[in-house]
Amino acid sequence: MQTELPLLVKGQENDSSPPVTLIKGYLSQKQKQSLMAEAIFYPFTSPQIQIFGKRHVIPRQQAWFGDTGCDTRYSGLTVTAEPWPIYAHKLKAKLSHDFGIDYNGVLVNQYRNGQDSMGWHCDDEPEFKPCSDIASISLGAEREFVVKHKQTKQKYSYHLASGDLLIMHWPMQHDWLHSVPKRVKVNASRLNYTFRQIQPHFFK
Numbered sequence: 001m002q003t004e005l006p007l008l009v010k011g012q013e014n015d016s017s018p019p020v021t022l023i024k025g026y027l028s029q030k031q032k033q034s035l036m037a038e039a040i041f042y043p044f045t046s047p048q049i050q051i052f053g054k055r056h057v058i059p060r061q062q063a064w065f066g067d068t069g070c071d072t073r074y075s076g077l078t079v080t081a082e083p084w085p086i087y088a089h090k091l092k093a094k095l096s097h098d099f100g101i102d103y104n105g106v107l108v109n110q111y112r113n114g115q116d117s118m119g120w121h122c123d124d125e126p127e128f129k130p131c132s133d134i135a136s137i138s139l140g141a142e143r144e145f146v147v148k149h150k151q152t153k154q155k156y157s158y159h160l161a162s163g164d165l166l167i168m169h170w171p172m173q174h175d176w177l178h179s180v181p182k183r184v185k186v187n188a189s190r191l192n193y194t195f196r197q198i199q200p201h202f203f204k
Contacts, residue, residue: 018147018156018176019169026165027091027137034087036139039191043082044110047074059182060116066105070198072127078203081105088193095135095195099167103135103195111143114186120148120177123168129197131170137195138164141188147178 027035044061064072065088066081073079084092088106096102109118123134136145138160145158145166160166168178180192 027163061110069200111190114183118180127202132197135195137193139191141190
């Protein structure tokens with residue numbers, strides 16, 4: 001069974017729903033426009049991942065920004081953090097002001113249309129600060145974000161529109177998987193910023 005969630009929800013202790021906070025329309029129109037204009041110049045790439053011994057190009061584009069030393073690793077490859085773009089850094093500061101969380105890295109995914117997608121996974125890389133929350137900002141086309149409990153397989157669906165904020169609280173990454181499935185009727189592009197707390201110089 002897949003359940004459509006209300007506009008603002010946060011999983012509570014002993015509650016079977018995901019530990020998330022969803023805030024619709026978190027960004028203003030001006031903030032959205034500034035970020036989307038800036039993103040035209042992001043150094044997007046489509047790296048390869050290894051699945052069952054074969055290399056595959058991921059079905060989306062990515063860019064990684066962060067503080068000095070806040071590098072990450074993707075499919076065995078270390079990705080050095082690019083310097084913060086102006087408006088991405090302003091968004092980082094806004095999240096810090098509003099929620100008291102000091103993020104030091106952000107992964108920007110670009111879904112060029114509904115053919116681009118993200119498979120089931122959890123963000124549990126060892127370089128992430130243990131038990132930390134992840135903030136996800138959506139821009140552009142509305143896309144479905146689906147989460148699935150690792151044990152019960154219960155699914156919940158969120159339709160994330162431009163400017164929406166979804167915070168995944170711990171233990172979301174421990175207990176749940178999430179994905180962005182293909183949607184062939186979606187023709188427009190979507191940007192997603194996922195802000196993380198990285199342990200600096202983890203790979204040194």
